[in-house]
Amino acid sequence: MARRWGVLSVFLACWLPGVAAAGSLSLDGPWIQGGLVIGTTEPGAKVFIDGRSVRVSAGGVFLIGFGRDSKAATRLRVVHPDGSSTDKSLSVARRDYPEQRIDGLPDRQVTPSPEDLKRIKADNAKIAGVRSRDSDRADFTSGFAWPAQGPISGGFGSRRILNGRPRRPHNGVDVAAPRGSAVAAAADGVVALTHPDMFFTGKTVMIDHGHGLLSVYVHMDDILVADGQRVKKGTPIGTVGKTGRVTGPHLHWGMSLFGTHLDPALLAGPMEGVR
Ligand SMILES: [Zn+2]
Numbered sequence: 565m566a567r568r569w570g571v572l573s574v575f576l577a578c579w580l581p582g583v584a585a586a587g588s589l590s591l592d593g594p595w596i597q598g599g600l601v602i603g604t605t606e607p608g609a610k611v612f613i614d615g616r617s618v619r620v621s622a623g624g625v626f627l628i629g630f631g632r633d634s635k636a637a638t639r640l641r642v643v644h645p646d647g648s649s650t651d652k653s654l655s656v657a658r659r660d661y662p663e664q665r666i667d668g669l670p671d672r673q674v675t676p677s678p679e680d681l682k683r684i685k686a687d688n689a690k691i692a693g694v695r696s697r698d699s700d701r702a703d704f705t706s707g708f709a710w711p712a713q714g715p716i717s718g719g720f721g722s723r724r725i726l727n728g729r730p731r732r733p734h735n736g737v738d739v740a741a742p743r744g745s746a747v748a749a750a751a752d753g754v755v756a757l758t759h760p761d762m763f764f765t766g767k768t769v770m771i772d773h774g775h776g777l778l779s780v781y782v783h784m785d786d787i788l789v790a791d792g793q794r795v796k797k798g799t800p801i802g803t804v805g806k807t808g809r810v811t812g813p814h815l816h817w818g819m820s821l822f823g824t825h826l827d828p829a830l831l832a833g834p835m836e837g838v839r
Contacts (some may be wrong), residue, residue, distance in 0.1 A: 566835040568688070568700065575673070575818075579741075582808070583634050584779060586607070587642065587644035587646065587648050587649070587650055588605060588606060589602075589603065589604070589605045589642050589650050589652075590603065590604045590605075591603050591654075591797075592604070592624045593628075594657075594710045594830065594834070595630070595654050595655060595656050595657060596630065596648075596656060596657040596659065596830070596831055597630055597631060597632055597633065597656060597658060597659045597712075597721070597827075598633065598634075598720055598721060598826055598827030598830055599629075599630045599636045599656075599659065599826065599827065600627060600628070600629050600630075600777075600819070600821065600826050600830065600831060601627070601628040601629075601654075601828050602625060602626075602627060602705070603625065603626045603627070603628060604623075604624055604626075604705070605620065605624045605626070605642050605644070606644060606645055607622055607623060607624045607645075608624075608626050608645040609621075609624060609642050609643060609644050609645055610638075610640075610642070611640070611641070611642050611643075611645040612624045612641040612642075612643075613628055613638060613639070613640055614638055614639050614667070614815050615641075615703070615713075617637070617786055618775075619698055619700065619743065619776070620621070620757050621700070621702040621774075621775070623702065625705060626748040626775070627704070627775050627776070627777060627821060628640065629692045629777075629820075629821030629822075629824045629826050630656045630733070630824075630826075631824040631825060631826075632659075632661070632720070632721045632733060632746060632807070632825060632827075633655065634656045636655065636656055636658070637653050637654065637655055637656065638654045638656060639651070639652075639653055639654075640653075640654055641751065659721065660734065660791050661719075661721040661722050661723055662719070662722050662723070663722065663723045663724075663725060664718060664719075664722040664723070664725070664734065665724075665725045665726075665728075666723050666724065666725070666727075666811060667695055667726075667727055667728070669726055669727050669809060671727060673763075673764070673809040674726045674727045674729055674731070675729070675786055676833055678761070680763055681719070682753075683763045684763045684764065687759070687762040687763055687765070690757060690759065691757070691770070691780075692768050692823075694757045694772070694775075695774060695778060695820060695822055696822065697756065697776065697821075697822055698760050698775065698776050699754075699772055699774050699775070700758075700774065700775075701753075701754070701772075701773075701774035702752060702774050702775065703753045703754070703772075703773045703774045704751055704752075704754035704774055704775070705751075706752035706775040706796070706797045706834045707751065707797065708750050708751045708752045708797070708828075708831040709750060709797055709798060709832055710731070710739070710750070710752070710777075710832045711739075711747050711749065711750045711781060711801075711815060711817050712739045712741050712745060712746065712747050712748070712804055712815040712817070712834050713739070713741060713745070713835065714739045714740045714741035714745070714814075714815075715722070715739070715740050716737055716738065716740075716829070716835075717738045717740040717814055717827070718737065718738030718814075718816075719734070719737060720734060720735070720736060720737055720825075720826075720828065720829060721733055721734060721735075721826035721827065722734045725823050726779050728763070735820075735825040736777050736780070736782070736816050736817050736818030736825070736828060737816070737817050737827070737828050737829050738741070738815070738816050738817075739804075739814060739815045739816060739817065740812075740813075740814045741803065741804045741813065741814065742802050742813060743785050743805055743806060744785060744786075744804065744805075745803060745804040745805070745815075746800055746803060746804075747781055747784060747800070747801055747802045747803060747804060747815055748797075748798045748799060748800055749771055749797055749798065749799045749801050750771070750779045750797065750803060750817065750819075750831070750832065751771075751773050751779065751780070751797045752773065752795065752796050752797050753771040753773040753774070753794075753795055754771065754772050754792065754793070754794055755769060755771055755772075755789045755790065755791055755792060755793045755795060755801070756768070756770045756771060756772040756778065756791070757769070757770040757791065757793075758770075758787050758789065758790060758791055760787070761807065762808060763780045763808065763809075764809045765780075765782040765783065765784045765807075765808045765809075765816070766782065766784065766805065766806075766807025766808025766809075766810070767782075767783070767784040767785065767786070767787050767789055767805060767807045767808075768780065768781070768782050768784070768808075769781045769784065769789060769801050769802060770797060771801070775821075776821050776822040777819070777820075777821050778819070778820050778821075779818065779819050779828070780816075780817070780818040780819075780820070781801060781802060781815060781817060781819065782808065782814075782816035782817075782818065783804075783805055783806055783807050783808050783810050783814065783815065783816055783818075784802040784803060784804065784807065784815070785802070785803045785804060785805025785806070785807065786803045786807045786810075787801070787802045787811075788800055788801055788803075789801045789802070790800050790830065790836055803820075819831060
């Protein structure tokens with residue numbers, strides 16, 4: 565990760581005489597709405613978040629994501645291979661999200677016709693199919709980098725008023741860059757979906773980074789990768805465009821852990837040379 569957040573380590577020792585069993589747990593990431601925490605424990609440990617079992621890699625790595633409106637506390641339980649367990653309550657910091665008004669969108673894109681709604685439903689089904697994958701690769705350990713360079717024209721979580729009508733909050737970050745600028749993979753992974761023309765998102769690429777963590781790149785002018793292709797952090801995957809619901813060329817970059825949207829800017833940290 566470009567930015568290092570506080571690392572919490574908990575080492576538990578069993579004080580029974582002659583027993584050397586110990587459980588370890590470290591949590592790296594911001595405990596804040598929209599944040600992703602990378603946890604590390606022993607290989608073979610079992611991890612439960614709010615009672616739900618999550619994947620632990622062969623190396624003992626697991627993910628915890630806090631959504632835009634995540635509640636104030638998340639329960640974490642780690643059952644160590646020696647049978648001991650660690651329970652923690654993670655306090656999640658609240659954020660205030662600004663309002664963003666965007667006018668001048670074609671009305672059809674703000675209030676879609678019944679015909680368009682059918683297309684949107686089909687697009688959403690494809691996206692949901694990819695979001696439900698739980699692959700065992702831990703590619704996210706490559707860390708994250710900004711996929712495009714330019715001023716941030718829309719932040720994560722903002723409350724959106726489109727053509728004067730309230731719509732869903734913004735679920736990614738927008739990087740303003742000229743049409744044709746390079747778009748690169750934010751982290752190592754496998755291309756999970758390419759689509760030439762989704763209703764809202766236009767030319768779209770999704771990359772699977774493992775354990776349910778996905779990145780999505782939207783409104784592109786050109787797509788340079790194919791489904792199933794392995795990419796490294798920084799591999800060119802397309803170019804910035806203005807396809808789908810947009811008023812001008814930019815890259816919309818989204819991150820999600822299964823269905824939960826995360827703030828990509830927290831993963832990549834400050835963009836060098838731009839702000
Ligand atoms: Zn956007």
